[in-house]
Amino acid sequence: MKSGCPGADNIIVVRDLHYARGQAMVFDGLDLEIRRGGVTAIMGPSGTGKTTLLRLITGQEIPDRGSILFDGDEVTRMSRRQLFRMRRRVGMLFQNGALLTDLNVYDNVAFPLREHTRLPERLIRHIVLTKLHAVGLRGAWRLMPAQLSGGMARRVALARAIVMDPDIIYYDEPFVGLDPISMGVVVRLIRRMNDALGLTSVVVTHDVDEVSTIADCSFLLADGRVAATGTPEQLRDHHSETVTQFMQGMADGPVPFHYPAPDYGEQLLAPERD
Amino acid sequence: MTAPRVPGWRRLLLEAGYSLRDFFGTFGAGQLFLLRILASLPYALARPRLVIQQVYVAGVQSLVVIMLAGLFVGMVLALQGHNTLSRFGAEDTIGMVAALGLVRELGPVVTALLFAGRAGTALSSEIGLMKATDQLAGMEMMAVDPIKRVVAPRFLGGVIAVPILTLIFNAMGIFGAWLEAVIVLGVDEGAFWSQMQAQVDLQDDVLSGIVKSVFFGVAASLLAVFEGYNCVPTAEGVGRATTRAVVHTSLTVLVLNFMLTAWLLGGN
Amino acid sequence: MQQTRAVELGTGLFVFMGIVALFFLTTRVSSFDEYAGQEGYELQARFDQVGTLKVRAPVSIAGVQIGRVTAIEFDTERLEAVVTMRIASQYDRIPADSDASILTSGILGGQYVGLQPGGAEDYLAAGDEILYTQSAVVLEQLISKYLFNQAGAGE
Numbered sequence: 200m201k202s203g204c205p206g207a208d209n210i211i212v213v214r215d216l217h218y219a220r221g222q223a224m225v226f227d228g229l230d231l232e233i234r235r236g237g238v239t240a241i242m243g244p245s246g247t248g249k250t251t252l253l254r255l256i257t258g259q260e261i262p263d264r265g266s267i268l269f270d271g272d273e274v275t276r277m278s279r280r281q282l283f284r285m286r287r288r289v290g291m292l293f294q295n296g297a298l299l300t301d302l303n304v305y306d307n308v309a310f311p312l313r314e315h316t317r318l319p320e321r322l323i324r325h326i327v328l329t330k331l332h333a334v335g336l337r338g339a340w341r342l343m344p345a346q347l348s349g350g351m352a353r354r355v356a357l358a359r360a361i362v363m364d365p366d367i368i369y370y371d372e373p374f375v376g377l378d379p380i381s382m383g384v385v386v387r388l389i390r391r392m393n394d395a396l397g398l399t400s401v402v403v404t405h406d407v408d409e410v411s412t413i414a415d416c417s418f419l420l421a422d423g424r425v426a427a428t429g430t431p432e433q434l435r436d437h438h439s440e441t442v443t444q445f446m447q448g449m450a451d452g453p454v455p456f457h458y459p460a461p462d463y464g465e466q467l468l469a470p471e472r473d
Numbered sequence: 474m475t476a477p478r479v480p481g482w483r484r485l486l487l488e489a490g491y492s493l494r495d496f497f498g499t500f501g502a503g504q505l506f507l508l509r510i511l512a513s514l515p516y517a518l519a520r521p522r523l524v525i526q527q528v529y530v531a532g533v534q535s536l537v538v539i540m541l542a543g544l545f546v547g548m549v550l551a552l553q554g555h556n557t558l559s560r561f562g563a564e565d566t567i568g569m570v571a572a573l574g575l576v577r578e579l580g581p582v583v584t585a586l587l588f589a590g591r592a593g594t595a596l597s598s599e600i601g602l603m604k605a606t607d608q609l610a611g612m613e614m615m616a617v618d619p620i621k622r623v624v625a626p627r628f629l630g631g632v633i634a635v636p637i638l639t640l641i642f643n644a645m646g647i648f649g650a651w652l653e654a655v656i657v658l659g660v661d662e663g664a665f666w667s668q669m670q671a672q673v674d675l676q677d678d679v680l681s682g683i684v685k686s687v688f689f690g691v692a693a694s695l696l697a698v699f700e701g702y703n704c705v706p707t708a709e710g711v712g713r714a715t716t717r718a719v720v721h722t723s724l725t726v727l728v729l730n731f732m733l734t735a736w737l738l739g740g741n
Numbered sequence: 742m743q744q745t746r747a748v749e750l751g752t753g754l755f756v757f758m759g760i761v762a763l764f765f766l767t768t769r770v771s772s773f774d775e776y777a778g779q780e781g782y783e784l785q786a787r788f789d790q791v792g793t794l795k796v797r798a799p800v801s802i803a804g805v806q807i808g809r810v811t812a813i814e815f816d817t818e819r820l821e822a823v824v825t826m827r828i829a830s831q832y833d834r835i836p837a838d839s840d841a842s843i844l845t846s847g848i849l850g851g852q853y854v855g856l857q858p859g860g861a862e863d864y865l866a867a868g869d870e871i872l873y874t875q876s877a878v879v880l881e882q883l884i885s886k887y888l889f890n891q892a893g894a895g896e
Contacts, residue, residue: 257614283616297611300603311615314622359615522745529752536755572770637759644762647770666769671846673771674797 204416204428210235210367210399211256216265218248218255225251226262227423238393238400240410240431243420244445244454249403250294252420253369256401257289258282270366287315290360290368294375296352298344298359304331305340308359315363330358333395334388350381354388361392367399368392374406386413407446411435419445421453506699513618513625520626527630531592531694535638538591539584543575543642546583547649550574554650555658564654565664569672571650576673576682580643582730585689588635589722593697596627597718600701601711609702624698631694632687639686643679681737688733689726696722781808781829782867786841786854787821792877794843794852800826802839802856807832810854826854836861840873852877 211233218226225248233239243249254260256267258274267274269285277285298307308327312318318326331337334354344352353373360368370389374382390413393400404410410417411431419427419434419442427434427442435446444452460466517524550571558564600623603609609619647669654660673679697718704714791813800808808828816823828835838859845852856871865871 259610259613283618286614286616289614291611291614293607293611295606297607299608299611300606311617314615314617363615525752526748528755529748532755533751536758576766576770634755637756637762640759640762640766643770644765647765669770675767675771679766679771 204234204430206234208235209233210270211401212266212268213252213256214266214268216255216262216267218251218260218262218265220251224423226255226265229265229420229424231418231425233399233401234416235399236397237415238390238402238413240414240417241401241403241420242405242407242410242417242445243426245405247420248423249405249420250371253291253371253401253403257286257291257369287363288366290363290365292353292356292360292368292370292373294372295349296344296356298347298352298356300344302344303340304336304342304344304347304355307344307355308362311359311363326362327358330362331355333361333392334358335384348381350377350384353377353381353385357385357388357392361396361398364396365398367401370400370402370404372404373402374404374409382409386410389413407448421445502703503695503699506702507695509620510625510628510695510698513621514629516618516621517625517629523622523626524629524633527626528633529630530595531588531627531630532634532637534595535588535591535634536641538587539638539642540645542583542587543580543645544649544652546579546642547571547575547646547651548653550579550646551650551653551658555654555660564658564660566668566672567654567660568647568650568665568669571654572647572669572673573678575643575646575650576678578682578730578734580639580646581682581685581689582726584639584642584686585635585693585726586723588631588638588690589693589697589719589726592631592634593693593718593722594715596631596694596697597701597704597715598711600624600627600698601704601706601714604702604704605706605708605711619702624702628694628698631697632690635690635693636683636686639683639689643682684737685730685733688729692725692729693722696725781827782833783811783825783827784865784867784869784871786824786826786871786874787816787819788824788841788843788874788876789821790843790876790879791822791824792843792852792879794824794854794877798851798853800828800854800856802832802835802858807856824854833864833866835865837863837865837869838873839865839871840875841871842875843877845878 209232211231213229213231216226216229216231229252231241231252241249241252251260255262256269256274258277262275265275270288272281272285274282274285298304299310302310305327308330309323312323312326328337328340331340334357336351336354336358339347339351339355344355347355357368373385373389377385386409389400389402392398402410402414414431417429417431417434418425421441427437427439429437434442437443437446441453443449444454450456551567554567554570555564558566558570600609603619603623609623612619612622651665655662655665700714700718700721701711704710794810794813796810796813798810799806800810808826810824811827812823812825814823814825815821824841835856836859838861840857840859842855842857843852844855859873
């Protein structure tokens with residue numbers, strides 16, 4: 200339990216994943232396991248395909264090569280029907296919440312229940328209020344998404360993500376654009392939900408400090424592969440330059456500060472721009 | 474960028490080829506999209522509340538525009554008709570001329586064009602924005618098919634609203650023609666109505682106009698939801714999709730109108 | 742809930758307006774075709790010339806419409822036009838020796854079949870043929886006839 204990193208019981212196993220978007224290589228033989236029951240952070244600089252990895256794991260996109268197992272089932276070969284069956288066991292929190300703008304908070308949280316179950320309205324009400332209470336927004340049930348702040352919208356989306364009692368929740372950049380208070384609330388909620396409901400949580404982020412306080416295990420992506428694995432402490436003490444640059448937020452390093460350019464002096468002295 | 478560099482007329486030919494390929498590609502994609510919507514209709518029909526909501530959005534919001542347009546189209550028909558017909562002393566037939574023009578052609582066509590501009594753009598941009606804000610992907614992730622939950626009810630709402638709007642446009646247009654001809658220009662009221670009734674046939678004129686409007690409703694709603702659903706999910710992409718929806722719908726309606734007219738007249 | 746009621750009310754009013762418009766179009770604007778169904782009985786009449794008579798043209802007696810033309814064919818043996826018309830069933834007492842003529846309503850109006858009642862005791866029944874007919878007047882023929890007559894009178 201101490202390390203929290205992949206052990207015997209992994210809910211997700213990614214093997215030799217290759218994926219290219221147009222000419223740009225996104226993943227080049229990625230291997231990764233996510234342990235059941237823990238909070239796993241997937242970190243990396245912008246543009247390393249963290250969100251793409253989530254889309255691949257949830258079957259929203261199909262990789263060029265490689266295998267993705269969800270609880271032993273191959274995601275890359277699932278039919279639409281099988282995908283939908285898998286996704287009922289999955290909750291996902293999008294960057295901006297992705298609440299349905301024409302429904303109020305209550306109806307948004309009730310949405311999956313109404314679509315997938317035939318529960319009586321009394322019971323739905325009970326479940327929805329419980330989940331809203333868990334994220335501290337029971338009093339906001341009447342509001343429309345447009346009336347919510349970014350942090351509140353994300354908490355409502357979290358309530359919606361857990362309303363079907365999923366096995367696993369994916370968080371796509373849950374800390375972006377939040378004020379410190381909301382950030383603290385969301386960070387703590389992720390950990391609390393995970394432990395109280397016995398979930399597995401996968402947090403995709405580039406906010407090292409926030410996620411370090413709650414993650415059992417972190418993966419650092421770079422150049423289409425996993426550059427480092429370990430607990431937040433292990434990553435901090437890592438020797439590789441790539442890892443230290445990212446963990447300590449250094450401006451220059453393996454990820455260069457300068458976009459590739461010809462020699463500075465030559466370009467300045469050149470007669471015409473070409 | 475896509476076309477290799479070749480000079481002169483050959484490049485022109487190549488580009489024509491590319492746009493032709495794009496056209497048929499889009500055309501085919503639209504047909505497949507329609508099939509997917511049709512397959513989702515049982516879901517939508519099992520949730521009448523969703524459809525009613527969309528009939529409301531598509532119909533009630535376009536109502537004022539349609540009524541005003543109908544009124545003025547009817548009035549101008551009467552004015553033009555009077556100007557021409559009075560040369561032959563046939564002002565009495567104004568009612569008939571206006572009514573035939575409205576129920577056979579102008580009613581269905583103008584209603585469809587206005588619908589495309591008012592409700593169609595709203596549909597495209599709404600669905601486009603839902604895509605841009607991950608709402609559609611969010612539904613996918615909740616194991617809900619957005620075609621069923623979002624697209625099919627909106628499509629159906631449009632298909633129901635357009636023929637009703639056409640009927641209202643026609644009625645308003647004839648009211649406008651009556652206003653202009655009888656009240657303003659002093660055409661005999663009895664002649665106005667009796668000539669109209671004698672020459673306008675329920676089946677050949679009124680019903681064939683409604684048949685047209687059903688086709689237009691399908692075309693306009695399909696193009697609106699198609700462009701919205703397939704837009705590039707950015708602010709610019711949504712804007713482009715909306716514009717494209719209006720342009721494509723307008724052209725489709727006009728071409729379709731010619732084909733339907735030929736078909737309906739040929740049937741007699 | 743309040744909002745849902747408003748939507749339902751609005752939609753209801755909208756559809757209702759559509760129905761009112763349809764009612765207006767069927768009753769005020771167009772002539773409702775009560776002769777379209779299968780009710781009624783068919784009669785036939787032969788003409789040398791039907792002019793511009795069309796299928797669905799009215800059939801009337803004393804100015805009252807009692808039916809519609811359902812078919813116009815050409816008999817290749819007798820070289821005549823055969824006009825079939827459907828008469829509403831309540832007008833079942835048309836004397837057998839009535840005659841049919843093709844007339845024009847107004848100067849610009851369409852052509853229709855007018856029946857002139859005869860004096861016979863028995864009535865026309867389904868499938869009967871009207872024996873006495875008067876062909877359509879063709880304007881060109883009328884004019885040329887008039888011109889020839891003028892020429893003849895002038896000599």
